[in-house]
Amino acid sequence: MKHEEYKEMLALDALDALDVGDDERRALDAHLATCADCRAEHSALRDAAAALAYAAPAPQAASPQLRARILAAVTSSSQDAHQRGGNGASSRDGAAEATHASNVSSPDEFEQRRASREVRVSRSILRFGSLAASVALVALLVSLALLWQRNNRLQSELARLSATVNQTQQELALTRADRELLAQPAAHSAALTGTKMAERAHARLTFDAETGRAMLTAADLPPAPSGKAYQLWFIAAGKPPMPGSVFQPDPRGRAEMRETIPPEGRTAAVFAVTLEPAGGVSAPTGEIYLKSSAS
């Protein structure tokens, strides 16, 4: 383009009313960088355009609150580090400044104007975007609340399941111990039969003579009256019966009791079960219900 053509663009550019592409604007800026005549005219036209601000009616006085609010908001924000200290521009800005050193419109201003036009287009998109973002935020919060509730439910469920698993593991360990005990070739076993108190009752005591670990399984025992329980005894020849643990049969008359037999009891000749006070006693007081035959 020729000087005259650029000159015709100056007033329109000063009014920010050019609707030309970036290439033409760059060309104008480049011309301004080399043409002092156009630069002076452009500057004067920009001053004249800025004076149009005075064509607006004077506003009613702004409140002191507005002043306080604005100054507080502004000074609490940090100034861009690279904008500070005179020529402390960033390297990119610095390079641009050097290229257009004599330009009337600073590159910064050019970028701003171009950005401004782009913003005009993208603002509407942003408006819808921010609406969408608000909707998404609400949806997110609702999901979070639901997830939180669900998480709580799952945690209590997990705690319950953990307890169940613990219990199951304990039971499994016992079952394994029982099986080991029962499967041990060296396990001792004694059959107990019902006395006249419970003729149909029968039981078996299996034990490891080394460790004293024992298990009593009983069947068809009559239910223990209230306040009473069955108690196991180990009876060696010539000695008073040694007390074992107490137990209660289930409603079907079955009982399963783990026991550790004291060393002296492991050589007992006879094992017996009596009905005793529920807490157990140190010497038998009640009727014998089950009894092994002397081995």
Place this chain on the structure above:
Amino acid sequence: MVEAAPQTSHDTELLHAIARGDESALAALYDRYHSILLGLLLRILHSRVEAEDVLQEVFLQIWQRAANFDEARGRAFTWMVTLARSRAIDRLRALQSRQRADDTALRDAPDPVGDASDDAYHAEQREIVRAALAQIPEEQRRALLLAYFEGLTQSEIAARLGQPLGTVKTRMRSGLGKLRDLLGEKMGRGAGLNF
């Protein structure tokens, strides 16, 4: 009329001080120019709420970009006013697109006009500009004001006025050229307005 040189150098010094992070300089600049800037923003946005909001943006930008101001490239007043107009036009476009989307009227009640906030200096400047505008032919003045306060481009103004683009461009060039001459004459120093 206030002396030109002290006013201009004062503004430039304020901007340099602001660039160094001087908060009292920012407060001084606010006290000097908030009224004229707010008037401009109100004229563009027709909403006190929006105008005050943009005024804050403007001072934020002045605070952050004062170091970019170079007095060799133009006046401090022109720099500030250009910045403020640009922010206001951006906001106007955003409001217009939202308005179209909502299909509702957005504008507040028109701000009551009063010269209460103008100090003697601004009142005088205002009078000079009004007088100059009054001497510009109506159709030229109209094109200038449409560009400046509505943020319309040359093509948009042509469409709005139903005039050929060439005609509109000529009117705007003539109008602004005349305004420049009138303001310069008024000053009688060939140095333009003493902003």
